[in-house]
Amino acid sequence: MVVIHLLLERCCQGRKLRGVRCEVTGLTCRSLPESTWRIAVQILLLCLGSRPGTVAAGLGMDTVQHWDVFRDVTEVFILVPALVGLKGNLEMTLASRLSTAAQATVVGFLAAVVAVSLGALSGGKVTAVEAAVLCASSVTTAFISAFSLGLVMVAVILCSRKMGINPDNVATPIAASLGDLVTLAVLAGVSSLFYRHRDMWFLSLGACAFFLALLPAWVVVARRSVSIREVLRSGWGPVILAMSISSIGGLILDQTVSDPNFESMAVFTPVINGVGGNLVAIQASRMSTYLHYWSTPGALPSKMSATCPSLRDTFCSQDTDSRSARVLLLLVVPGQMLFLSTIYLLQGGHAAMTLAFISSYLSAALLQVVVLLYVASVMVRWLWRRGLDPDNFCIPYLTSLGDLLGTGFLALTFRFLVRGAPAGNGA
Numbered sequence: 001m002v003v004i005h006l007l008l009e010r011c012c013q014g015r016k017l018r019g020v021r022c023e024v025t026g027l028t029c030r031s032l033p034e035s036t037w038r039i040a041v042q043i044l045l046l047c048l049g050s051r052p053g054t055v056a057a058g059l060g061m062d063t064v065q066h067w068d069v070f071r072d073v074t075e076v077f078i079l080v081p082a083l084v085g086l087k088g089n090l091e092m093t094l095a096s097r098l099s100t101a102a103q104a105t106v107v108g109f110l111a112a113v114v115a116v117s118l119g120a121l122s123g124g125k126v127t128a129v130e131a132a133v134l135c136a137s138s139v140t141t142a143f144i145s146a147f148s149l150g151l152v153m154v155a156v157i158l159c160s161r162k163m164g165i166n167p168d169n170v171a172t173p174i175a176a177s178l179g180d181l182v183t184l185a186v187l188a189g190v191s192s193l194f195y196r197h198r199d200m201w202f203l204s205l206g207a208c209a210f211f212l213a214l215l216p217a218w219v220v221v222a223r224r225s226v227s228i229r230e231v232l233r234s235g236w237g238p239v240i241l242a243m244s245i246s247s248i249g250g251l252i253l254d255q256t257v258s259d260p261n262f263e264s265m266a267v268f269t270p271v272i273n274g275v276g277g278n279l280v281a282i283q284a285s286r287m288s289t290y291l292h293y294w295s296t297p298g299a300l301p302s303k304m305s306a307t308c309p310s311l312r313d314t315f316c317s318q319d320t321d322s323r324s325a326r327v328l329l330l331l332v333v334p335g336q337m338l339f340l341s342t343i344y345l346l347q348g349g350h351a352a353m354t355l356a357f358i359s360s361y362l363s364a365a366l367l368q369v370v371v372l373l374y375v376a377s378v379m380v381r382w383l384w385r386r387g388l389d390p391d392n393f394c395i396p397y398l399t400s401l402g403d404l405l406g407t408g409f410l411a412l413t414f415r416f417l418v419r420g421a422p423a424g425n426g427a
Contacts, residue, residue, distance in 0.1 A: 054274045055342045057084075057180035062267035062347075064188040065257055069195035073130045074258060075119035076191055078250035079138050081273065081403040082111040082243050083145070084183045108142025109135065109212065110240060114247045119254070129198050136204035137191035139211045144190075145183045152178060180270050238393045242400035249273075249400075249407035256411045261418045265410060267347070271339045272365055273406040277399040279328045280372035284398055287321050287380045288390040297387040304381060314377045325373050329366075336365050357417055364409035372402050 061080070070076050112135040119126050126134075194204050253269060256262045295301045303319050315325050340361070344353045376398055380390045 054180060054271055055339055055346070057184050057270040057274065058267045058339075058343060059346060060181065060184050060188070061270055062264070064184070065263075065266045067188065067192055069133070069191045070188075073126075073133060073191075073195065074254050075115045075126060075130070075134055076137070076187070077254035077257065078115040078118055078247055079111055079134065079141075079187065080184065080253065081246040081250040081269075081407065082114065083108065083138060083141055083187055084180050084246075084270070084273075084403075106215065106236075108139040109208070111142070111243050111247065112138035114244060115250070118247060118251045129201060129204075132201060132204035132208075133191065133194045133198055136194050136207040137187060140190045140207055141183060141187040143211050144186050145179065149179055149182055180274050184270070238396040242396035245397070245400035246403040249404040252404075252407045252411055256414070262411070262414050264352075265414050267343060268361070268410060269407055271336070271343070272361070272368065272410055273403045275332070275335055275339065276365065276368045276372055276406050277402040279332070279369055280376050280398045280402055281395050283321070283325060283328055283373055284376045284380055284390055284394045286324055287376065288384075288394070290320060291380070291384050291390070295384070297384060297389070300381060300384060309377050309381070311374060314374050321377070325377070328373065329369060332366050332369050333362055336362055357413075360413045360417060361410075364406075364413045368402065368405045368409055371405060372398055375401065 064070055065077075112131075115134055115138070116126050116131050194207070197203050253266075257266050291301070291304075304321075313322065315322060315329065337358075340353065340358065376394065379394050379397065383390045383393050
């Protein structure tokens with residue numbers, strides 16, 4: 001793991017320096033400007049490549065919602081966006097080195113605390129046994145997914161460099177799509193295991209104690225690197241706050257899927273959240289890379305001097321960031337249609353793909369991405385002016401906001417369709 005961490009750190013440093021030869025891949029970093037066609041092709045290929053993982057996560061969510069642990073301890077639904085978002089945040093900020101194990105363990109524990117608290121505030125009754133199951137499931141899932149997918153991200157970044165592909169266009173979608181599927185699968189399996197053996201109360205408490213006891217070891221090893229030491233010191237706030245925002249989306253999911261009319265919402269939640277989070281993470285990462293190439297923290301380039309850009313500046317100007325925003329926005333409808341068609345074919349008619357549903361769903365997805373891209377444009381500038389690296393601070397906020405907006409807009413879509421549907425017909 002130490003070797004892997006050093007390799008990734010060197011490659012990440014090479015990404016930030018224009019014209020510097022990467023020590024890992026032996027390639028010289030290319031200049032930033034890319035054609036609209038090149039941006040679109042790379043992102044579209046990655047959307048196609050991430051489709052199996054994202055669709056599988058949606059289908060998996062549709063299946064596990066009927067498991068005993070999800071039906072009896074509905075607060076597990078609150079953990080889904082929090083843990084899935086946590087995994088994506090740790091990977092997409094490229095802090096997925098040895099510090100990931102420490103951050104994942106702590107934030108996984110806090111996610112369980114938030115889930116129990118939100119469940120209690122929403123009127124649910126969480127027993128001590130159920131709280132122990134939630135805590136053990138959250139901590140174990142966060143640790144396993146962080147450890148396994150961290151290794152995958154190292155390979156993705158190194159391979160993209162060797163193939164001459166911009167990691168900003170590649171790494172973030174792969175991290176999110178694989179993270180969604182793996183995290184959901186681990187959470188479902190682990191929570192079911194702990195719930196099945198809930199009478200053995202020491203099993204859940206022992207799992208929590210074991211992973212928390214490993215924290216000092218991860219911190220000691222991670223502090224050997226100067227850059228990771230900085231992540232350990234300042235990287236907690238964005239990830240914890242992002243987890244809290246995602247948990248609110250999880251509360252919406254928890255309160256919604258319990259209604260039979262909204263049962264099919266579970267299969268679409270990972271899709272709308274995953275696609276929106278992927279696209280805005282790409283934009284934020286590209287903007288951050290541009291700033292690292294052409295400026296220094298605390299000072300914006302002349303082309304990005306406006307602290308609060310208008311919608312026209314964000315989507316309709318001729319600069320690189322605006323062009324990439326337009327490409328990402330234009331990819332929402334075809335990308336979502338690919339996911340919807342795949343879900344429809346695999347579900348065999350379980351999800352009613354009516355014209356009203358497709359139109360409403362695509363409208364919700366477009367609105368989500370428009371809001372996220374504009375917020376990204378403002379947030380990246382705001383953070384850079386304050387000398388903060390947007391890669392570490394911006395992406396967690398944006399992806400968690402994507403979870404909240406996606407789940408909220410999807411719930412409103414289903415509620416709108418249910419109210420407008422004839423009696424006896426669901427969404």
